[in-house]
Amino acid sequence: MMSNAEAQKQASGQFVPETQHQRWVKYGANVTLTVIVVIVLAGLIVYLAERFSRRVDTTAAGIYSLKPQTVNLIKDLKQKVKLVSLYAAKDARQQDNPYAGPVRDLLEEYARKSGNIEFDVIDxxxxPTKTDQLVSEAVQKYGGAVKAYREFIDQFFKETYGQLTELTGNEATAAADLPTDTLGEDERSQTIAAIVNTVREVVPQSLTRLKERVDRALKHKYPDYKAIVDSMRDSLDSLSQRQAALVRLAKTYQNDPQVSEQIRKYLSESPPRHEAIQKLADETIKKIDGLGELKVGQLQQAIKGQDLILVLGENDWRVIDFGQVWVNDARDLRGFTEGREIKPRFAGEQAVTTAILSLASNNKPKVAFIRPGGPPLTNPGFPPFQRGGPLSELGERLRGYNFEVLEKDITGMWAMQSQMQGMPSPPEPTDEQIRDAVWIVINAPGDTRMGPPPSISPRLADHLNxxxxxMVLTMPNTDNLSEALKPFGLEM
Known part of the structure; x- marks a missing residue:
């Protein structure tokens, strides 16, 4: 309350200073009102964030926001998809991994835009416990054929392995007393010595090592059954080829008068026994080839890695590696100067959307690379230990787009050369398997060391007719493929 004197001064226009009580009332009320407004606004923001769950992309280019095409695609997604980031939070120097955050934000955006997509982040x-749990879930979800592989391994060592060891052991016993000490240094003598050594030691030891490898592999927490069976197949294939070679060499030297009578007698009697071993090995290989595809082992290995994205569908999956998400732009590489750091371009949306699209597609088109001899072009290899073929990156990109990628030497020259060098090449697809594929014909000069290679033109003509x-990719000074292309009005 103002006194009469203060009231008179204020009425006359004179300045009257505020009392402490008046200042407390005036400014205290303003502060209280401000605090209330801030609390109300904060509560409203939290409510709206929880209600609409919206995240704002503040980057200039919007690189962490999904494009409208992607949003339309995942909005109509018919199956459940789980996205998993396997990016470590810290790098080897225990510093924050700059690549982990953008990947996490991108996967979260996919989950926000589609009710059929969920995401998880595992370091x-x-x-490691979450990683093990993910492996268990993958085996349970995608490992339907695991049972067949496991049963094959059990049955092999219960029956077939014993039969093979008995047959090869008996053969080693039959060759135990063959006189090899008196053999000379000439080619014939060395070949005979190699035959006896193969029968006595090489074959029995190879079977022993096979069992040891499989036993070790089965002791792993999550055995890679596909890799185990593939190893068994390789060993059986080597066994079969050795038996075939023993039969061929036995027939070559069984009547040679310069070979001792005791060895000639063995060579004349042994071919049927070698053929029996080869037959058993070949029959087992056919069983392996009939087991069907088992890719869950690849997923198991991928889960144990890092800086990867897993795209897990209902029946299949895709693994997106670091190089597919963080791409070195060729333009930046051309302008590279020493001391300058090249920052990779973030291509996560392209890679993830492609993977989701491939899982959502029911059809898997075929592409067959057709080459006129020479080693495979699209073989991915085993980096960094084994380089892939010159078109391996293209092949992997097509597989990522849900294509089934096949490759065939249409002339058969590569398989023949590999066999002659004692390093048989893996089987290539049959003519029937590539019949309904789109052919990518690599019309390149062939290997002429064994004479001019057969022309691919007749086979291409049959396919087109x-x-x-x-699609024909041709190089200078090669077959003009006139037989195949001329009926279509094309000339090279």
Whole structure:
């Protein structure tokens, strides 16, 4: 309350200073009102964030926001998809991994835009328990054929392995007393010595090592059954080839008068026994080839890695590695100067959307690379130990787009050369398997060391005349493929 004197001064226009009580009332009320407004606004923001769950991309280019095409695609997604980031939070120097955050934000954006997509973040270094759990879920979900592989391994060592060891052991006993000490240094003598050594030691020891490898592999927490069976197949294939070679060499030297009578007698009697071993090995290989595809082992290995994205569908999956998400732009590489750091471009949306699209597609188109001899072009290899073929990156990109990628030496020259060098090449697809594929014909000069290679033109003509499709990539000074292309009005 103002006194009469203060009231008179204020009425006359004179300045009257505020009392402490008046200042407390005036400014205290303003502060209280401000605090209330801030609390109300904060509560409203929290409510709206929880209600609409919206995240704002503040980057200039919007690189962490999904494009409208992607949003339309995942909005109509018919199956459940789980996205998993396996990026470590810290790098080897225990510094924050700059690549982990953008990947996490991107996967979260996919989950926000589609009710059929969920995402998870697992640090493979600090969260090994979650990694093990993911492996178990993968085996349970995608490992339907695991049972067949496991049963094959059990049955092999219960029956077939014993039969093989008995047959090869008996053969080693039959060759135990063959006189090899008196053999000379000439080619014939060395070949005979190699035959006896193969029968006595090489074959029995190879079977022993096979069992030891399988036993070790089965002791792993999550055995890679596909890799185990593939190893068994390789060993059986080597066994079969050795038996075939023993039969061929036995027939070559069984009547040679310069070979001792005791060895000639063995060579004349042994071929049927070698053929029996070869037959058993070949029959077992056919069983392996009939087991069907088992890719869950690849996923198991991928889960144990880091800086990866897993795209897990209902029946299949895709693994997106670091190089597919963080791409070195060729333009930046051309302008590279020493001392300058090249920052990779973030291509996560392209890679993840492609993977989701491939899982959502029911059809898997075929592409067959057709080459006129020479080693495979699209073989991915085993980096960094084994380089892939010159078109391996293209092949992997097509597989990522849900293509089934096949490759065939249409002349058969590569398989023949590999066999002659004692290093048989893996089987290539049959003519029937590539019949309905789109052919990518690599018309390149062939290997002329064994004479001019056969022309691929007749085979290409048959494919086109049967209604097939093809794209021809040709090089200078090669077959003009006139037999195949001229009926379509094309010339090279």
């Amino acid at each position: 493979p270094i600090t969260q 049967a209604g097939g499709s093809a």
